[in-house]
Amino acid sequence: MSVNNLLENWAQFRHFHPVDDKPHDPYKWAMSIDLDACSGCNACSVACYAENNIPVVGKEKYAHGQAMHWIRIEHYWDEDIGVPGGREFPEQGAQFLPMMCQQCEAAPCETVCPVGATNHTADGLNSQIYNRCIGSRYCSANCPYKVRYFNWYDYPTTDNVWPETMTRQLNPDVTVRSKGVMEKCTFCVQRLNAAMSTARSEGRKVHDGEVQTACQQACPTNAISFGNLVDPESRVAKQWARQQVELTKDKQTKDAEPGGSRLRGYRILEELRPYPSVMYLERVRESAV
Amino acid sequence: MFRFLRLSVLFAVLFVSAGSHAADASQPLSTADDLGPQVDQPIEFPHDRHAGDAAQGGMQINCMYCHTYARRSMTAGIPPTQKCIGCHQSIESVRETPRIKKLFEYWEAKKPIPWKKVHDLPDFVRFHHERHIQRFYFQQGKPVQEVCGYCHGNVKTMTVARRTKSLSMGWCVSCHEKQHPVDAASTKTAQGPNDCWQCHK
Numbered sequence: 089m090s091v092n093n094l095l096e097n098w099a100q101f102r103h104f105h106p107v108d109d110k111p112h113d114p115y116k117w118a119m120s121i122d123l124d125a126c127s128g129c130n131a132c133s134v135a136c137y138a139e140n141n142i143p144v145v146g147k148e149k150y151a152h153g154q155a156m157h158w159i160r161i162e163h164y165w166d167e168d169i170g171v172p173g174g175r176e177f178p179e180q181g182a183q184f185l186p187m188m189c190q191q192c193e194a195a196p197c198e199t200v201c202p203v204g205a206t207n208h209t210a211d212g213l214n215s216q217i218y219n220r221c222i223g224s225r226y227c228s229a230n231c232p233y234k235v236r237y238f239n240w241y242d243y244p245t246t247d248n249v250w251p252e253t254m255t256r257q258l259n260p261d262v263t264v265r266s267k268g269v270m271e272k273c274t275f276c277v278q279r280l281n282a283a284m285s286t287a288r289s290e291g292r293k294v295h296d297g298e299v300q301t302a303c304q305q306a307c308p309t310n311a312i313s314f315g316n317l318v319d320p321e322s323r324v325a326k327q328w329a330r331q332q333v334e335l336t337k338d339k340q341t342k343d344a345e346p347g348g349s350r351l352r353g354y355r356i357l358e359e360l361r362p363y364p365s366v367m368y369l370e371r372v373r374e375s376a377v
Numbered sequence: 378m379f380r381f382l383r384l385s386v387l388f389a390v391l392f393v394s395a396g397s398h399a400a401d402a403s404q405p406l407s408t409a410d411d412l413g414p415q416v417d418q419p420i421e422f423p424h425d426r427h428a429g430d431a432a433q434g435g436m437q438i439n440c441m442y443c444h445t446y447a448r449r450s451m452t453a454g455i456p457p458t459q460k461c462i463g464c465h466q467s468i469e470s471v472r473e474t475p476r477i478k479k480l481f482e483y484w485e486a487k488k489p490i491p492w493k494k495v496h497d498l499p500d501f502v503r504f505h506h507e508r509h510i511q512r513f514y515f516q517q518g519k520p521v522q523e524v525c526g527y528c529h530g531n532v533k534t535m536t537v538a539r540r541t542k543s544l545s546m547g548w549c550v551s552c553h554e555k556q557h558p559v560d561a562a563s564t565k566t567a568q569g570p571n572d573c574w575q576c577h578k
Contacts, residue, residue, distance in 0.1 A: 215574040219501050263501045277574050
């Protein structure tokens with residue numbers, strides 16, 4: 089995409105996404121996460137650090153809010169801890185929620201980037217191009233999920249995050265980011281591209297389960313499933329259909345039922361209309377509201 | 378009055394600079410400046426002798442006989458020394474020439490030849506050889522040296538390969554923007570991918 093092309097076709101690149109005239113074909117990558125299965129073990133986060141060359145910033149920078157975890161486990165606690173009749177130990181009331189880039193269809197981050205470093209791909213991902221990024225951090229400010237992470241330091245050199253010989257554990261398919269650029273979860277795009285290429289050489293589409301994200305692969309309870317939403321036979325598409333969560337809606341029909349739906353599927357901050365591609369599975373309980 | 382003059386001068390300058398900018402934009406994407414540096418290889422490998430036309434004394438060996446991974450993986454690959462020896466152990470006529478002697482020295486020392494990279498892309502770029510070979514060689518049925526030559530230039534006339542194309546993003550896009558026939562028989566065309574994440578990683 090040359091700059092001229094970008095300027096001439098700005099409206100096209102800023103296309104509002106779930107649209108009828110531009111359906112996803114043949115892929116739309118999506119995820120569903122079963123929160124009732126999630127034990128909050130953080131294996132997904134660790135796997136993501138290893139797969140995507142994410143620097144471990146250390147305690148001090150973590151406290152400054154400079155952690156780079158593309159997938160983080162959010163903890164929510166029940167409020168009846170310590171009150172009479174309530175739970176005695178806080179560990180009892182913990183709820184876990186793995187939070188990563190939701191790969192929104194109408195992503196708030198994309199519209200505000202001054203240089204077009206973050207764009208929508210044809211298979212429904214929200215791409216981040218590190219060497220186009222100038223570090224305005226506007227995208228992060230506009231992200232409702234707060235899942236974009238900024239490189240405040242040149243971690244590989246000044247911080248020496250990967251001292252010599254440890255550089256050999258870096259994934260060659262992922263750029264090692266330098267200072268001043270924004271980064272975020274990519275749905276392991278390097279794995280997707282490899283799988284799509286293999287499938288293309290063999291003249292077929294990517295099978296369901298052929299490609300796994302690092303977090304999915306590491307999850308001991310299989311809470312995360314990932315796949316192609318266009319393929320109605322994929323595990324993810326079946327889950328979305330069973331939970332009656334539709335990608336292109338900001339209010340799900342099932343929620344309009346009197347008394348609310350008994351189905352567990354929901355998407356976070358759906359009402360803001362970013363049309364996220366990640367569905368979470370958990371019944372909203374009284375204690376959590 | 379003077380203020381008006383100053384403004385008009387400013388506009389004139391702006392107009393001229395905009396015009397010259399437009400002239401820059403229409404320049405061809407491949408220029409003489411694209412010629413990469415001369416890379417000193419451990420053995421001065423004669424591509425012209427191996428892949429060149431028979432009329433020029435070449436052997437017309439298919440590029441993918443040695444760079445065998447190009448059709449099935451991301452990287453084209455450098456052949457192992459074994460591949461060189463496979464032929465050269467039975468070619469007595471050149472056995473005593475300096476370059477072949479050097480080759481056998483590496484072979485007998487059981488050491489890989491430390492070839493240097495000529496077409497070195499930045500670390501943030503993902504170039505997929507397989508996709509391009511599949512498209513242009515296997516689907517469109519173009520001659521292999523033409524297909525490789527889109528990016529690598531006319532290697533069959535070189536000894537040590539040298540970069541002759543700029544391999545910049547604008548240069549890649551100039552081809553990706555074109556309509557290419559999907560295979561040799563059909564009139565259907567398609568463009569190369571325009572997604573950032575197809576090439577950037």
